[in-house]
Amino acid sequence: MVYEIHSPEETEALGRRLGEALRERGIKRAFITLDGEMGVGKTVFCRGFASAFGITGVKSPTYTVVNEYRGGGASIYHFDLYRIDGYDDLESIGYHDYVESDGYSIVEWSVRAEDEIPEGAIGVVLERTQIESDRRITISGFQL
């Protein structure tokens, strides 16, 4: 499903809708790939997702590789795999320990873990459009 977005607030709201939909349908474990160029609103989307569980303080995991948030009975594991190089690296950050436990793994640069993306993953792609403040967000693998 493609969503035409006109502001960062709407990006955040869409993230929140996804979080709420998972919560309301009792889906306790999900793997969400989050793709888009720098500054397109990935962290904003994730902030919205987390707000569905009353979680605040979401920051980009660029330097930390993974940020873990807990609240509202949920865990969110927010990854940025850009600096991950190879399988052993992936394992050393506890990737499988996170992905195989209850919680929502939101993964930026999931291409670095291409062979290790579980079945049924939800895809979120953020793209710029001609208009500076607009975005096109595509959500696949899940019906909101």
Added chain:
Amino acid sequence: MKILAFDSTAKAASVSILSDGKILADYTVDNGLTQSELLLPMAEAMLGALKLDFSDIDIFATSVGPGSFTGVRIGTALVKGLAFGREAATVAVSTIEALAENLAGIRGIIVPCMDARRGQVYTALFRSDEGGIRRLTEDMAIPLTTLRDMLKEYGGEPIYLTGDGYTGAHKALTELGLELMRTPERCILESAASVARVAERIYLAGGAVSDKELAPTYLRVPQAERERLERLDAEKSAKS
């Protein structure tokens, strides 16, 4: 001599207290909850039941891997923290060796198997008889086909698998033509009681380390660490 031992290298959190060769208390929780939140309250509850305190413990021990990277680090960090500043020794136990200890008293070849993913297992071979358990190989991360080839040499002896990779490895190795014994279910999972028993032997053999020296064993080295080791090696050879 009292040992407080931990295992968090697989899914469960396990704590055990051993005093002069006797297990005083043994406590395992396996419900998927975070080990980092379980281990310390479990240890406190056990010490309380025994009317003991952390200051009564002479040796802090943990399995240091191989295993889940997160779990390995939880156990190691916990024991470092508990031993730091106390007059207590720490002992690092191989997860694989502790698993072999689960089957102490059985006669045969003991093969702990932990799922290392990508068709590999963390494993090692041990021989167990009246004389105790002897290690036949180092801890390894190898494909099951390689393990099959190694085990063929011991075809005449009863072979027992153990460890959280038991089901998958048993099935795969049987399909590859090996004849394996069935291991009692109670002897399959990682257990701090076995860690404590191995730790006692290591300590008596003079193998205790300082809390600073206690370190995880991953078997697979992360990229960042590999690069650091290569750099250190290069610097060393440049100097000499």
